Each structure stands twice: as C-alpha cells, then as structure tokens.
Amino acid sequence: MKKIFVCLVCCLSYAFMLAAEKDTNKFGKVSEEEVKMSSFAEDTSAVAVVLYEKGSSYYQVNNDNLQVCFDVYAKIKILKPAGADCANIKIRYEDYGPNSRETVQSIDGYSYNYVGGKVEKTRLSKEYIFTENIKEKVFQKKITLPNVKAGTLIEYKYTIVSDFEGSIRSWRFQREIPVCQSIYDVLIPEYFSFNVNTRGYCPMENIREPENQTLLLNGGPLLCTSQHIFLKAKNLPALKKDKFVAYMNDYITSVSFEISGVQIPGAVYKSFAYTWKDVEKQLMDDSDFGGNLKKSGLLKEEVKAIKDSKMTNVEKIQALYDLVKSKVKWNEKTSIYNASLKKALKDGVGNSADMNFILINILKDAGFDAYPIVMSSKSEGRLPRANPSINSINYFVVGLDVDDNKYFMDVSRKNAPINVLDDEYLVDMARSFRGVESNLSDWVDLSHINSSLERNVSLIKFENDKMMVEVSSMKTNQLAYDFREQYKKYKNRDEWIESLQNKYGVNIDSYEINGLDSINKPIVEKFTFNKAASLADSKLYVNLLTLFQEKSNPFTADKRELPVELSYPRIVKNAISILVPNGFAVEEMPKSEKVAINDKDALYSYLVQSAGESIQLVSSLTFNQTIYPTTEYVNLKDFWSHIVAKNNEQVVLKKMNL
Known part of the structure; x- marks a missing residue:
C-alpha cells in the first residue's frame, strides 16, 4: 500500500x-513461584x-x-x-x-x-x-x-x-x-x-x-x-x-x-472496502499471477498434436494433464505466484503455481476455457467470504467446464488424477476467477467433487480349527489417492505388509496389489490370512466384519464445542460370505438393521441372511455430508454407537450331535 x-x-x-486491573507482568521481573512451578493442575x-x-x-x-x-x-x-x-x-x-x-x-x-x-x-x-x-x-x-x-x-x-x-x-x-x-x-x-x-x-x-x-x-x-x-x-x-x-x-x-x-x-x-471482484482484478493485473495466464505457445508442437487429434474432449484433457506431469516435476513448494514458466519447463521442476499455470495455458491453446480456482488451504482456514483479501489466498487449482461437466485439477500432485485433489485443498469455500467482466466468477465447493468408494469382499471358511480368510479390497477416487500417499511413505512392499499385519492383528499369507502406478484406476488389494478359530463349548464364534469394522466410537464426550468435519463424501461397502463348516449349524445370527442421520446425511445398513451352508452379510456406510454442526453431535454419536454395536455382534455356530 x-x-x-x-x-x-x-x-x-x-x-x-x-x-480494570494493574498489569504486574513486566519483562525481566518474574516470581520465584513461577520458576519453581512444576505442574499445571x-x-x-x-x-x-x-x-x-x-x-x-x-x-x-x-x-x-x-x-x-x-x-x-x-x-x-x-x-x-x-x-x-x-x-x-x-x-x-x-x-x-x-x-x-x-x-x-x-x-x-x-x-x-x-x-x-x-x-x-x-x-x-x-x-x-x-x-x-x-x-x-x-x-x-x-x-x-x-x-x-x-x-x-x-x-x-x-x-x-x-x-x-x-x-x-x-x-x-x-x-x-x-x-x-x-x-x-x-x-x-x-x-x-x-x-x-x-x-x-x-x-x-x-x-x-x-x-x-x-x-x-x-x-x-x-x-x-x-x-x-x-x-x-x-x-x-x-x-x-x-x-x-x-x-x-x-x-x-x-x-x-x-x-x-x-x-x-x-x-x-x-x-478500501474490497469485493471479491476487486481481489480478482488486482490479482489478474499482477504480472506474476494474471500475466501467467496469458503465456500462449508453451509446448506448442505437443499441444497442437493433441488438439488436432481425433480424441474426445475428455481424452484431450487427460493427454494435456499427463503432458505437464511428464515435463515438470513438483519441487514440493506451494505458491500462487511464479517467476518463469519457461524456466520451469527448461529445468523440469517447479512449484505448484508453475505447473498449474502451464496446464491452464496449454488447455487454452487447445481450445478449452480453463481458469484458476483460488482458495485458502484447510490448515489456514476458509477464505473470509465477507472480508475479501488477497492475503488470505495461498493456493489455486485448475477448473474447466466442457460438455456440461466440471473438471478440477492439480497437476502438481503425482498421485492425483483429474477430479481428485489433496485433502488440504478439498475446501468447501474456493473462488473461481473467470474474468471480472464475465460475471462467471463464483464460489466453488471442492469438498464434493467426487464420491469415493471402498468395496471389500471377504470369504471366510474353516479348516482344522483355523479360520481362513480371503479378502479383496477396492478403493476409488480420494480413497485411492490417500492409499497411494500412505503407501509411498513405506520403504518397500514388505514394510507395508508388516504395517497391515500390525493393523489387523493377523499374519498375512499372500498379498498382491494392482493399480498402484495407474492413478486413473482404482486400487485393488488381494490378500489371505488365517487365525485360530474362536471355539468354546462346541461353539464357533465368528465376527463377520473381522477386518473392516469400527471397533470403538471416536465420539465419547457428552458434548462437543466444534463441528465434526470429514474430508470428503464416501461409501464403504462390505460383502462377506461365511461357509458353515461340516457338522455345524447356525445357532445365533445378528439381526439386520438400518440407521440414518436426517434421512440421508449419513446412512448405515447391515443386512444378514443364512442361505443353505453359507451366511451372507452386506453392510454399507455412507457419508453424504462432510460437516456436522455441534447441534448434530448427539445424533452423530448415537449413529456411530449403532455401527460399533452392530459390527461387534457375532454369528454363533453350534456343533451338531451326530
């Protein structure tokens, strides 16, 4: 200024x-009691x-x-x-x-x-x-x-x-x-x-x-x-x-x-009473921001080849997205400004702004109307909607509307495909900058850009007093991204498997994973393990949700001062089949149940039935809402208690007298 x-x-x-009171706290003057203090009651x-x-x-x-x-x-x-x-x-x-x-x-x-x-x-x-x-x-x-x-x-x-x-x-x-x-x-x-x-x-x-x-x-x-x-x-x-x-x-x-x-x-x-249009104009007039949205001709030959190809619009967008990833690697620095896009391309390394500016420019050169979506990252708090300020903006991603669909991209993240963002930027209050004169700039909720699914299929059977379990687990979108981000923290496959064994409390016999390096595909894990069967008084006790269950309620306090905020909507589905061993019959089985918060904010269903020599369970946990205010805390706590209680119920198989 x-x-x-x-x-x-x-x-x-x-x-x-x-x-109201005399301030006795002065620099250089402390009491002996303060120095001798050893605990805080x-x-x-x-x-x-x-x-x-x-x-x-x-x-x-x-x-x-x-x-x-x-x-x-x-x-x-x-x-x-x-x-x-x-x-x-x-x-x-x-x-x-x-x-x-x-x-x-x-x-x-x-x-x-x-x-x-x-x-x-x-x-x-x-x-x-x-x-x-x-x-x-x-x-x-x-x-x-x-x-x-x-x-x-x-x-x-x-x-x-x-x-x-x-x-x-x-x-x-x-x-x-x-x-x-x-x-x-x-x-x-x-x-x-x-x-x-x-x-x-x-x-x-x-x-x-x-x-x-x-x-x-x-x-x-x-x-x-x-x-x-x-x-x-x-x-x-x-x-x-x-x-x-x-x-x-x-x-x-x-x-x-x-x-x-x-x-x-x-x-x-x-x-100095700014509107968000004033903030947009100021940033667009800044050569380090708005100037970098007008850098036509980057990667000219590659972009022309993609533009002139017979690919669909979605395929072209994907090809341009992959092109930037192949040319520039993220240096793990974030910013909304950059020094030189050409330098980033020449050096093959750049910050988040470098990479996303390059993507916007080549998308424009290919005929797409790409634009920045600015935000304050979650750790810094939401953008102040009523008090517009450039200083509150610390990140931006790329937005694109084509064929009546919206696409959101952050090309700096290696494991993030289109329409998947790092959790830090899945904010519910971002702002698109599409030109001050266009009247298209608006607020954008990035917390609901996709729905993520986890589907777990398990087969349980018994051999020689052991419970043998085969598991197939699939994760999509944000859940797949989170998995890849977690996996890369481990030195190797063996260390990852060891972490799973510690998590589930079992010894894994075999393990395979697919989709780890193909970010546009789901993550699919397949593994087997065995554990001692829970046998007492000629009865087998089987918890159908052996692995994929909420074992305790994370909400134990009587009241909560802050809202509950989830990262993104998600659905977790489980399908479990248990083969009743020879000589056993079903004595006791959990009852099916459905619970919800406000009809559809959160849903849980638990459906179980016996069919011949097998028992089938299908459970589904859905969070459509990401923010639950303090007024909903008691409902959320009760909802979770239902889930935990149901997940801890067991099937009882009794040995028959032959």
Missing part, C-alpha cells in the same frame, strides 16, 4: 495500563503453559513516514522435555525496500532455572538469533532461548516496525499449549477505519473506547480521537489435534484487522 500520510508527525499519549498432560502473553499495536512517525508498531511479550513455563520447543521462536516479516518494509527490533529474552535453592537467569545472546530468507521478499527471525529444559521459565519480547500503515497484525489467543492469560491492546487513529474480526469459541473480554491523541499535522497540533481496542482471554485450553476438525484455524480464538477506509484531514475519503 502506498503511503497515505507524507507529512505527519505524531505524538502519541499511549499508555498500556489496564483500566488444569491440564496435567501439558508440556508447557503460557503464563502471560501480550501484544500491542500502535502508530508512530519516523522521518515523516507513518508506521505501525507491534510489541510482543510472552512468559512461558516449560513443564516437560517436549515443551522445550516453545523456546524456539519464529518471527516472519517482509521487506520490499525503502519505505516498504518491516523490521524486527528490540529482541530480548531470558531463561530462568531453579538451581541450588536459587533462581539462575540466562540472557538471550546474539549468537542465538538467526535470519533466514523464506522466499522472495519474505524473511524470518529465528530465536532460540538458551539453557532450556523441563522446569525452565522463559520470557521474550520483540517489536516489529512496519511501513505498511494499513495493516495491523492479527493475534491468536490460543496455542497448542494452555494459555493462562492473553491480551491484545490496539490503538488506531481516527483517520483509519478497520473491520475487526474476532472468532473462536472461548470467551473474550472486548473493550472499545475512545482515547485522545495529539498529532502534529503540517507543523500544527491536531487533537484526534483514536479507537482503543482492548481484548483479553483467560484460561484457554490447549488446541488439541482433532482428526475430525479440518479447518482448525477457523475455531482458534483470535482477532484480525482488515482496513476498510482512510480519511486524511483535508482530503477525500478513500475506501
């Missing part, structure tokens, strides 16, 4: 004293706890340039060895040159240990402060506080001075460890208007009141009324990893600021 004030000297009468599993943390944002003037200062102070108790990582602090900042940079200043810190009946204090030295270049114009200060172990109390502070006067830093009140108290204090001159966005489920004190400031504008004093925003949260629980929460950032107790307008005395009000 260009400088808004060019001749402004500001004298701020700004004191960070709390109105509210969360005995905590590896560390934030005793106090405060951020302060305010404006200052330096050489007639208005700047935003961001002060941070934190005091953290390390309780267990794993908590020592809290002593590694990373501070990210940007530098675009004079008058357009952020600088990190006044870094300081101490480590406190209780040794020999007294407090031992170690100060942070310069040798533990490092600077690294993350990417172009973006840097990071890395700080490592010394002499840290279980029992250490650490404190640190720093200031970021920013030339970007229209940008106030956001603040997270919650961390991966418990937080006793977190404060954010902000003072905004009346000439700036910001949208203040708070989120999270933890209660927060929120005080907003006017505060006088004296400004020297064009050599004369000017009394203005600024907005003082004081936010405080106490006793915040640690953010626990939850496999059923995809957008954790959306639920972290936090606050962010988005500039909406500037009114300079004597000048016309300037609005």
Whole structure:
C-alpha cells in the first residue's frame, strides 16, 4: 500500500495500563513461584503453559513516514522435555525496500532455572538469533532461548516496525499449549477505519473506547480521537489435534484487522472496502499471477498434436494433464505466484503455481476455457467470504467446464488424477476467477467433487480349527489417492505388509496389489490370512466384519464445542460370505438393521441372511455430508454407537450331535 500520510508527525499519549486491573507482568521481573512451578493442575498432560502473553499495536512517525508498531511479550513455563520447543521462536516479516518494509527490533529474552535453592537467569545472546530468507521478499527471525529444559521459565519480547500503515497484525489467543492469560491492546487513529474480526469459541473480554491523541499535522497540533481496542482471554485450553476438525484455524480464538477506509484531514475519503471482484482484478493485473495466464505457445508442437487429434474432449484433457506431469516435476513448494514458466519447463521442476499455470495455458491453446480456482488451504482456514483479501489466498487449482461437466485439477500432485485433489485443498469455500467482466466468477465447493468408494469382499471358511480368510479390497477416487500417499511413505512392499499385519492383528499369507502406478484406476488389494478359530463349548464364534469394522466410537464426550468435519463424501461397502463348516449349524445370527442421520446425511445398513451352508452379510456406510454442526453431535454419536454395536455382534455356530 502506498503511503497515505507524507507529512505527519505524531505524538502519541499511549499508555498500556489496564483500566480494570494493574498489569504486574513486566519483562525481566518474574516470581520465584513461577520458576519453581512444576505442574499445571488444569491440564496435567501439558508440556508447557503460557503464563502471560501480550501484544500491542500502535502508530508512530519516523522521518515523516507513518508506521505501525507491534510489541510482543510472552512468559512461558516449560513443564516437560517436549515443551522445550516453545523456546524456539519464529518471527516472519517482509521487506520490499525503502519505505516498504518491516523490521524486527528490540529482541530480548531470558531463561530462568531453579538451581541450588536459587533462581539462575540466562540472557538471550546474539549468537542465538538467526535470519533466514523464506522466499522472495519474505524473511524470518529465528530465536532460540538458551539453557532450556523441563522446569525452565522463559520470557521474550520483540517489536516489529512496519511501513505498511494499513495493516495491523492479527493475534491468536490460543496455542497448542494452555494459555493462562492473553491480551491484545490496539490503538488506531481516527483517520483509519478497520473491520475487526474476532472468532473462536472461548470467551473474550472486548473493550472499545475512545482515547485522545495529539498529532502534529503540517507543523500544527491536531487533537484526534483514536479507537482503543482492548481484548483479553483467560484460561484457554490447549488446541488439541482433532482428526475430525479440518479447518482448525477457523475455531482458534483470535482477532484480525482488515482496513476498510482512510480519511486524511483535508482530503477525500478513500475506501478500501474490497469485493471479491476487486481481489480478482488486482490479482489478474499482477504480472506474476494474471500475466501467467496469458503465456500462449508453451509446448506448442505437443499441444497442437493433441488438439488436432481425433480424441474426445475428455481424452484431450487427460493427454494435456499427463503432458505437464511428464515435463515438470513438483519441487514440493506451494505458491500462487511464479517467476518463469519457461524456466520451469527448461529445468523440469517447479512449484505448484508453475505447473498449474502451464496446464491452464496449454488447455487454452487447445481450445478449452480453463481458469484458476483460488482458495485458502484447510490448515489456514476458509477464505473470509465477507472480508475479501488477497492475503488470505495461498493456493489455486485448475477448473474447466466442457460438455456440461466440471473438471478440477492439480497437476502438481503425482498421485492425483483429474477430479481428485489433496485433502488440504478439498475446501468447501474456493473462488473461481473467470474474468471480472464475465460475471462467471463464483464460489466453488471442492469438498464434493467426487464420491469415493471402498468395496471389500471377504470369504471366510474353516479348516482344522483355523479360520481362513480371503479378502479383496477396492478403493476409488480420494480413497485411492490417500492409499497411494500412505503407501509411498513405506520403504518397500514388505514394510507395508508388516504395517497391515500390525493393523489387523493377523499374519498375512499372500498379498498382491494392482493399480498402484495407474492413478486413473482404482486400487485393488488381494490378500489371505488365517487365525485360530474362536471355539468354546462346541461353539464357533465368528465376527463377520473381522477386518473392516469400527471397533470403538471416536465420539465419547457428552458434548462437543466444534463441528465434526470429514474430508470428503464416501461409501464403504462390505460383502462377506461365511461357509458353515461340516457338522455345524447356525445357532445365533445378528439381526439386520438400518440407521440414518436426517434421512440421508449419513446412512448405515447391515443386512444378514443364512442361505443353505453359507451366511451372507452386506453392510454399507455412507457419508453424504462432510460437516456436522455441534447441534448434530448427539445424533452423530448415537449413529456411530449403532455401527460399533452392530459390527461387534457375532454369528454363533453350534456343533451338531451326530
């Protein structure tokens, strides 16, 4: 953002004293009780706890340039060895040159240990402060506080001075460890208007009141009324990893600021109230984004051959998709910008933007209307629909409409076919950019771009007091992608088979897999195993869902603060046949059952019948909905309980008296 004030000297009468209570937390002054503290009663599993943390944002003037200062102070108790990582602090900042940079200043810190009946204090030295270049114009200060172990109390502070006067830093009140108290204090001159966005489920004190400031504008004093925003949260629980929460950032107790307008005395009000069309135009006008959507002529001869071929449209799209994969390998870096598409093609390696830009361009050259679909990845939270911002966009994939069908592609992922995306980008709120004037740009739900199926077929028979099991398992779409991503983490086939044996608690006799390297085909596993039959008092006890069952309910709490978020819709089907051994008859068999959430949000069916010398079971678990709000939690918990109870039921075969 260009400088808004060019001749402004500001004298701020700004004191960070709390109105309600005196703030006794000061850098360099800690109590002996804090240093001797050895546990945290509210969360005995905590590896560390934030005793106090405060951020302060305010404006200052330096050489007639208005700047935003961001002060941070934190005091953290390390309780267990794993908590020592809290002593590694990373501070990210940007530098675009004079008058357009952020600088990190006044870094300081101490480590406190209780040794020999007294407090031992170690100060942070310069040798533990490092600077690294993350990417172009973006840097990071890395700080490592010394002499840290279980029992250490650490404190640190720093200031970021920013030339970007229209940008106030956001603040997270919650961390991966418990937080006793977190404060954010902000003072905004009346000439700036910001949208203040708070989120999270933890209660927060929120005080907003006017505060006088004296400004020297064009050599004369000017009394203005600024907005003082004081936010405080106490006793915040640690953010626990939850496999059923995809957008954790959306639920972290936090606050962010988005500039909406500037009114300079004597000048016309300037609005920064963006729409998503404004964001699209700004990105399309950026040579590193929009400019890369106009690179015609890449892979010219190969594209022409595909375009002129007699292939169907779908076959041409597939051929172009495969062409990019064959020419450029992903360097495992993600971005929405790139430096040179030609360089990526020449070097044979590039980031996600390089590869997807190339795909869009060659699709266009082949006559297809391809376009980018921008998003915020799941780990960063959803795009702020009501507060458009370029800064919230960190990824894009490729969209394409042809023959009344929609196609979605991310060519950077080796194991992802068309219409399959990595879980991180299966977001429910993405935005297509199809041209500001076209009126075609719109919101896109990528969480439902396909339905994934897992089908398991098993045959169970008995020989010499052993249960012999033959299994065939097929996975499609996202489930197949997830399988391939998991499989590649293992060194070899034997290590993978060993993991299956540990998972199922059996010894696998034979194993084969098909479709591993053919990403457009399903994954098909076939394996056999045997285990001792469960025989007691002349009765055989058989659980039909020996492998593919939910053995316990993942939802045990009486209530839940966060929604349940699944990655994508899926169907899991099981077909099991059991051959009743000679001399045995069915004594007891589970009953068939069907349960559902809201008729079709989630469905489970369990159908079993005896037919001659065999028993047939067909079960199906379907999740059509990916997000279940907290109001549906009890229903979901009960639904899962039904599944677990039914899956644990057994067939009882009784030996007949001959």
